[in-house]
Every structure is written in structure tokens, then in C-alpha cells.
Amino acid sequence: MTTEIVGGAALAPPTAIGGRRSARLRQLAPFLPAMVIIVGLFVVPLALMFVFSFWSTNENLDVVPVWTLENYQNFFTNPTYVRTLFKTMVIGAGVTVVCLVVAFVVAYFLSRYVSRRWARIALLIIIVPFWTSYLLRVYSWQAILGEHGALNQVLVGLGILREPSLLFVYNDFGTFIVLAYLYIPFAALVLYASLERFDFTQLTAAQDLGAGPVAAFRRVLLPQIRPGLITACIFVFIPILGEFLTPSMVGGAQGLLIANLLANFFKTALIPEGAAVGFLIAAFVTALLIVFRRYLRVQDVVVRG
Amino acid sequence: MNRLDNQLSRRRFLQASAAVGAAVSLGGITAACNAIGQPAVQGGTFNWMTWGDHYIDTQLKAIEASDKIVPQISELAGNAEGFAKLKEVKGELDQMSGDALWVPDAYFAEGLIEPFDINELKVSSQLYPFARQFEIWTKPEGYLGYPFGWSPISIYYNVEHVTPAPDSWAVLLDPKYKGRIVIENQPEEIVAYMGKASGVDDVYNMTDDQLATVKGLLEQLKPNVLKFAQQATDSVNAMTSEEAWLITGNLGNEDRVKDGGGPEIKGFIPKEGTVGWMDAEMIVKEGKNKSLLFPFMEKSQQAEYIAENFITHGRPLFNEAAYKILVDKGEGDRADRYLYNKAEETLAKTTLKGPGTSTEKSIQLFNEVFGA
Numbered sequence: 001m002t003t004e005i006v007g008g009a010a011l012a013p014p015t016a017i018g019g020r021r022s023a024r025l026r027q028l029a030p031f032l033p034a035m036v037i038i039v040g041l042f043v044v045p046l047a048l049m050f051v052f053s054f055w056s057t058n059e060n061l062d063v064v065p066v067w068t069l070e071n072y073q074n075f076f077t078n079p080t081y082v083r084t085l086f087k088t089m090v091i092g093a094g095v096t097v098v099c100l101v102v103a104f105v106v107a108y109f110l111s112r113y114v115s116r117r118w119a120r121i122a123l124l125i126i127i128v129p130f131w132t133s134y135l136l137r138v139y140s141w142q143a144i145l146g147e148h149g150a151l152n153q154v155l156v157g158l159g160i161l162r163e164p165s166l167l168f169v170y171n172d173f174g175t176f177i178v179l180a181y182l183y184i185p186f187a188a189l190v191l192y193a194s195l196e197r198f199d200f201t202q203l204t205a206a207q208d209l210g211a212g213p214v215a216a217f218r219r220v221l222l223p224q225i226r227p228g229l230i231t232a233c234i235f236v237f238i239p240i241l242g243e244f245l246t247p248s249m250v251g252g253a254q255g256l257l258i259a260n261l262l263a264n265f266f267k268t269a270l271i272p273e274g275a276a277v278g279f280l281i282a283a284f285v286t287a288l289l290i291v292f293r294r295y296l297r298v299q300d301v302v303v304r305g
Numbered sequence: 306m307n308r309l310d311n312q313l314s315r316r317r318f319l320q321a322s323a324a325v326g327a328a329v330s331l332g333g334i335t336a337a338c339n340a341i342g343q344p345a346v347q348g349g350t351f352n353w354m355t356w357g358d359h360y361i362d363t364q365l366k367a368i369e370a371s372d373k374i375v376p377q378i379s380e381l382a383g384n385a386e387g388f389a390k391l392k393e394v395k396g397e398l399d400q401m402s403g404d405a406l407w408v409p410d411a412y413f414a415e416g417l418i419e420p421f422d423i424n425e426l427k428v429s430s431q432l433y434p435f436a437r438q439f440e441i442w443t444k445p446e447g448y449l450g451y452p453f454g455w456s457p458i459s460i461y462y463n464v465e466h467v468t469p470a471p472d473s474w475a476v477l478l479d480p481k482y483k484g485r486i487v488i489e490n491q492p493e494e495i496v497a498y499m500g501k502a503s504g505v506d507d508v509y510n511m512t513d514d515q516l517a518t519v520k521g522l523l524e525q526l527k528p529n530v531l532k533f534a535q536q537a538t539d540s541v542n543a544m545t546s547e548e549a550w551l552i553t554g555n556l557g558n559e560d561r562v563k564d565g566g567g568p569e570i571k572g573f574i575p576k577e578g579t580v581g582w583m584d585a586e587m588i589v590k591e592g593k594n595k596s597l598l599f600p601f602m603e604k605s606q607q608a609e610y611i612a613e614n615f616i617t618h619g620r621p622l623f624n625e626a627a628y629k630i631l632v633d634k635g636e637g638d639r640a641d642r643y644l645y646n647k648a649e650e651t652l653a654k655t656t657l658k659g660p661g662t663s664t665e666k667s668i669q670l671f672n673e674v675f676g677a
Contacts, residue, residue: 080672147548166484264668
């Protein structure tokens with residue numbers, strides 16, 4: 001269809017071409033603010049970071065615009081970075097799975113068994129933590145999981161532990177728990193929006209037609225809420241790749257993630273070195289989004305949640 | 306909502322926006338006219354990048370009330386970051402705080418700061434005489450910064466759990482203290498501490514061989530580190546709650562832990578030597594409001610404020626007159642314990658913080674050990 005119009009336009013008089021162009025420009029005009037934001041706040045900084053990543057820093061901490069692959073070489077030849085990136089992805093994937101499972105159960109229950117009014121109140125309760133600062137929420141977990149924290153006191157009080165344990169915080173476990181806590185609301189909101197539109201009588205119909213509960217769930221429900229599941233994955237997994245504060249505060253010296261190593265470069269003004277690591281993370285995220293895009297249409301997110 | 310409703314609400318929205326915009330513009334113009342009509346006031350605002358312990362709110366409020374000088378403060382995280390920031394924004398800052406060798410070797414060498422005659426500031430007569438003559442800050446063009454505070458980095462230990470009493474960096478590597486150490490989150494400094502532990506003197510300019518030795522020590526240190534403190538108070542809190550038995554930090558942590566209701570702790574300067582800092586207020590060469598800095602320093606560096614700063618933040622400062630006030634206020638013993646009167650000899654034994662040739666390698670090394 002498009003080819004025909006373009007082909008037709010090629011033969012049309014110049015005034016008609018001009019008219020179509022201006023019509024097309026008018027159509028594109030509403031997208032201009034979004035384009036400015038995307039180009040100005042995303043594409044340009046990313047391009048700058050990309051350029052910087054091929055430069056180096058001298059002893060005076062000046063950025064020297066001499067092209068080099070050394071920063072990337074350092075990343076790939078030093079197994080720590082690759083291992084830490086891998087560890088970050090594993091923790092991110094694990095947290096995403098936990099968030100999806102917990103959020104799904106909550107959203108399923110609310111959308112199927114609770115009236116819309118009460119479901120909204122429940123959702124409000126889920127998002128209440130967002131009203132307090134992120135920092136405060138992570139700090140409060142220090143107080144819960146710490147050696148003298150609430151969890152240890154309860155476990156010692158119940159006689160389950162003889163003495164307070166250091167295992168709950170300042171390690172990967174602590175990071176995992178707190179990240180799951182922080183991101184469950186995102187997943188819950190997205191999944192609820194998906195499930196709210198699902199007609200649950202379809203599950204009954206499937207079972208009437210001989211499908212077991214698992215098959216009905218897998219072949220009827222899951223395909224219809226797939227966009228919600230993928231969106232929830234994006235909302236949880238991708239931000240975790242850049243998580244810096246939570247691992248700093250509850251991961252301790254043993255629970256650092258890739259963003260913590262990246263931050264060490266910027267703290268010492270080693271900008272090109274940090275830019276290379278940052279760009280690699282950004283490239284990975286972009287690749288991931290491209291993969292997700294295969295399974296996700298924009299209208300799925302916008303219309304179906 | 307149908308299409309008509311949409312259009313109407315959009316129109317209403319635009320009308321409301323236009324009304325709000327007009328009101329704001331009118332308000333701005335009126336305010337500007339009023340400002341023009343008023344006589345010029347003394348004072349003004351200037352931009353100061355500094356650490357949170359370089360001022361106290363009551364001091365700033367008092368100066369604002371008396372002199373109408375208001376600093377717009379941005380938090381300084383570290384020397385390298387501050388240096389990089391100033392290079393980027395230059396004249397957008399007027400006053401900058403910086404440490405020891407960062408002042409001459411980075412800020413002055415890059416032409417970012419303006420030397421001045423410290424004796425032009427009357428308040429400088431309150432400083433210890435040696436503080437007005439630090440060789441590293443003396444240039445033919447003038448003095449590079451107004452001396453403020455200082456401290457060597459010490460190790461503090463919980464006397465009940467850490468026995469026998471340590472005297473060396475080696476205590477941080479002892480497997481007995483697995484998960485019991487908290488160190489401030491400054492990778493380059495942690496590498497420097499391990500440099501000291503291995504006997505290196507110039508820890509900011511280490512050779513590859515020295516760094517290889519340091520790597521071994523960092524690997525021993527890693528399992529012992531519970532967490533990296535984001536700020537000094539995190540270390541103190543960890544010691545107070547006895548989560549940590551060993552921390553590194555500035556002079557004065559014994560009292561901070563005690564004041565917080567924590568256990569008895571003691572501090573020591575490791576026998577292998579340590580790193581130290583002494584900071585100064587620098588005048589940014591291209592600062593647009595630097596005319597306010599001398600009047601501000603005349604007030605803000607007065608002994609009364611410096612004594613108050615000592616009581617609040619608890620680490621030694623270079624103001625001798627403030628020491629006398631502290632003695633009068635019954636804080637002399639505390640000041641003596643924090644070596645307030647012994648800056649010259651204490652700092653002479655430390656490696657002063659400064660930019661180095663091994664910065665990048667130190668960070669790579671730190672990441673290599675503390676990454677996964």
C-alpha cells in the first residue's frame with residue numbers, strides 16, 4: 001500500500017508532493033516533543049558516552065581524546081567484570097522470577113476474587129511504600145535483616161537460632177531480598193492491569209472442553225497476559241542491571257553488582273573507563289529490549305496493560 | 306469520555322494553562338520591578354562545593370543575618386570527583402574545598418584556583434602559625450587555600466572483641482575478624498591503606514610490583530569487610546551496634562561511638578604509617594562571586610564557629626584560638642585526645658592525600674578483588 005502511494009507520488013505534480021509532505025509533517029508534529037526528549041536525553045548522551053568510552057584518562061584526570069580500545073579490552077580481559085555482569089544478570093533474573101510469581105498470585109487473587117473497589121484499595125496498599133523514599137526503604141531493611149535486626153530477634157526469641165546470624169544481610173541474599181521487595185509492586189501493578197481485562201470464564205470454558213487446570217492456565221490465560229508478563233519483566237529486570245544503591249547498602253563487600261564497579265570509576269573521575277562499562281551495560285539492555293520487542297507490540301502495553 | 310468531551314477539556318486545559326502562565330509571568334515582572342526599585346543590598350550568594358562538616362547551619366544563618374552572604378552549597382563527595390567537577394563548571398563555583406596535595410598538584414596546576422595573600426584575612430591570625438606556611442600550599446603567587454581541618458586515618462577497634470591490642474594494619478587481615486570490619490567506600494584509599502600495610506611509602510604512586518603485593522592483601526581483606534560505609538556516620542553506627550569490631554576513620558571516633566551508646570573502642574595510628582588529610586578552602590579563579598569570599602571567610606572562620614564545629618563534628622582544625630575556647634568550655638581534654646595541638650608533628654608522619662599516577666590501576670585492582 002505504502003509503495004503504491006510513494007510510487008504514485010513520484011508521478012504526481014510537485015504541488016501534490018508538497019501537499020503530501022506537509023500533511024505527513026503535520027502528522028509527525030505531535031511526536032516532536034517525544035522525539036526531542038528521546039534524542040536529547042537518551043540518544044545524545046548515549047552517543048557521547050560511546051565516544052568517551054574510546055578515549056582515556058591521563059594522570060591529571062583529564063580526558064584525553066586519543067582513540068583506544070583499552071577500556072573495552074580491560075572489561076573483557078579482566079574476568080571480574082564479566083563475572084560480575086553475569087552475577088548481576090543471575091540476581092536480576094532470579095529477582096524477576098520471584099517478583100513475577102508473587103505479583104501474579106496477588107494480581108490473580110485481586111482480579112478474580114476481590115471486588116474492584118477492594119482490589120483498588122489493596123493496590124493502593126501495595127503502592128504505599130512508593131510514598132516513602134527509596135533510601136529509607138532500603139535502610140529499613142538494614143534494620144530488619146541486620147545482626148541486631150528484627151528478624152534475628154524473632155528467630156532467637158523463638159529459639160530457632162541460638163545467636164543472631166550474619167547471613168541475612170551484607171551478602172547476595174540481602175541484595176536479593178531487598179531488590180525483590182522493591183520491585184514486586186511494579187510487577188504487581190502491571191500484572192493486575194493485564195489480569196483485570198481477562199475474562200475468567202474462559203478458564204471454566206477450557207476446563208469444560210476437557211483441559212486440565214494447568215493446561216487451561218498455560219494455553220488460555222498465559223498467552224493472553226503475555227504482554228503484561230513481558231512488560232513486568234522489563235520493569236524489573238532492566239532496572240536491576242543498573243542497581244547501585246541497594247547492593248551498596250545491603251550487599252556489603254561481598255554483594256557488589258556491576259553498577260558498583262562502574263561507580264568506582266566515576267568516583268575517581270575515570271570517565272572514559274566508566275563510560276565503557278556503562279555503554280556495555282546499555283548495549284546489553286538494548287539487545288534485551290530488541291529481544292523483548294519480538295514478543296511485545298506497543299498496543300499490547302498501551303491498550304492491554 | 307467522548308471526542309467532544311476530549312476537545313472541550315483540552316480547550317479548558319489550554320485556557321487554564323494560559324491563565325496560569327500569564328499570572329506567573331506577571332508575578333515575575335512585578336517582583337523584578339520591585340527588586341529594581343529597591344536599593345542595592347550588601348552581600349549576595351556564592352557557590353561553594355564542600356564537605357558536610359565544613360559548616361554548621363547556625364553559623365551560616367548567623368552570617369546570613371549579619372552580612373547577607375549566603376553560600377549555595379553543593380556536596381563534595383571526594384577529591385577526584387570535585388576536581389573533575391570544577392574543571393567542567395569552572396566559574397559556576399566560587400569556593401571549593403580540597404585536600405592536601407590535591408590543592409597544588411591538581412587545582413593549582415590546572416589553573417583552576419587563585420592564590421591569595423592569607424595575611425590579608427584578619428581571621429588568619431587565629432590559625433596556628435605553621436598553618437599559614439605549609440610548604441605545599443605556598444607559591445610565589447600566594448597561598449593556595451585557607452587551612453581548615455585535618456586528620457590522620459586511624460584504625461578503631463572494639464576492646465572487648467579485638468585482642469590483643471593491635472598496632473598494625475595487619476589486624477584488618479586477620480581471619481578472626483571475618484565480616485567484622487567496616488571501611489569507608491573510597492576504593493583508592495582502601496588500596497592506599499593496603500599499600501601502607503605492605504610497607505609502601507608513596508601509596509598514591511605505586512609501581513606494578515607494589516600493586517601486585519597490595520592485591521594479595523586486598524584478597525585477604527575482602528572476607529573481613531562486612532560493608533563499605535557510605536559516610537563516616539555509617540562506620541560509627543556499625544561500631545556502636547557492634548556489627549563491626551574494626552573501622553577506619555578520622556580522629557575522634559572513640560567519643561562518637563561512646564556518645565551513641567556504643568561499647569568502649571580505642572584508636573591507633575598503624576606502626577607502618579598511615580595516610581592523612583588536611584583540607585583548605587580555595588578561591589576559584591573564574592568564580593563570578595569571589596568578591597564575597599573574603600568577607601565570608603572573615604566571619605565563617607572565626608574561632609567561635611570553629612570551636613562549635615569541633616564540638617559538632619569532632620576532628621582537629623587549624624584554628625589555634627578555637628583551641629583556647631575549647632579549653633575554656635571544658636573541651637580541652639577532648640581536643641588533646643584528638644591531637645588538636647599536634648597537627649604539625651602528626652601530619653609530618655602521614656602520607657598526605659593527593660592525586661597519583663596509580664589511580665586508575667588502583668581502581669582496576671579494587672574492582673578486580675571486590676567484584677564477583
